[in-house]
Amino acid sequence: MKIVGDSEHFQQPYDNDEEYVSRTGFKKESEEAQALGMRLVALSKTQLDRMGLDEFLYDAVLKSKVIKQKTEAYRRHLQYIGKLMRNYDHEPIAAALDKVLNKNNNEAGQIQLFEKMRDRLLNNGDTEIQTLMDDHPQLDRQKLRQFVRQANKELTQGTESKSAKELFKYLRSEIT
Structure with missing residues (x-):
């Protein structure tokens, strides 16, 4: 004989099911998927190329760039991207998205x-120059001194310094 106050009496058949998602939970997951899809739509084509997306998702995101924004077709297409996103694991896509955006x-x-x-x-x-050479011994001291001397000479004449730009390029190429 069961007691009416027993907790087993009030359990639903899906209470022990780990994969059960409530309607509210499903809506929340769908909205998150669509939001992630909208972040993908905001990327440029070169950024999308670096993401390594699935072919269907990549094509859908590229197609959204052709459709006029603020139209019903665009809204429906964004919903379609959200629907596609539900089939993929969001974590790797979000990580790749963060990596692409953070690289800039x-x-x-x-x-x-x-x-x-x-x-x-x-x-x-x-x-x-001495301080920089201590930190980065691979640099050429003579080249640095030549760039600095020429850039200072150009800057005193009042013109834009070509040597300062070349110094910048040299530092950027040699220091990683």
Whole structure:
């Protein structure tokens, strides 16, 4: 005889099912998939190429670039991309997306780093060259001194310094 207050009496058949997803959970997963798909649509073609997406998903994202935005067809196509996204594991796609988007930020940061390095070389001369040589012995001291001397000469004449640009390129190519 079962007691009415027993917890087994109120259990549903799907309570012990690990793969059961409630309707609310399914909607949430669908919205997350569509949001990830919209982030993919915002990428350029070269960024999409670096992602290594599945052929069907890649084609669908590229097709969205042809459809006019703010139309019903575009909205439906975004929903279709969201539907396709539900069939894929989101974590690798999100990781690849973050990697593609973050690479641009890292590159911009490196450019700023090399620009600051070049400016310190132009302002401080030989002392900064020695400091740089201590940190990066693969650099050519004579080449650095030549770039700095020529760039300072060009900057005193008031023209844009071609040597400063070449110094920047040299630093960027030699320091990894």
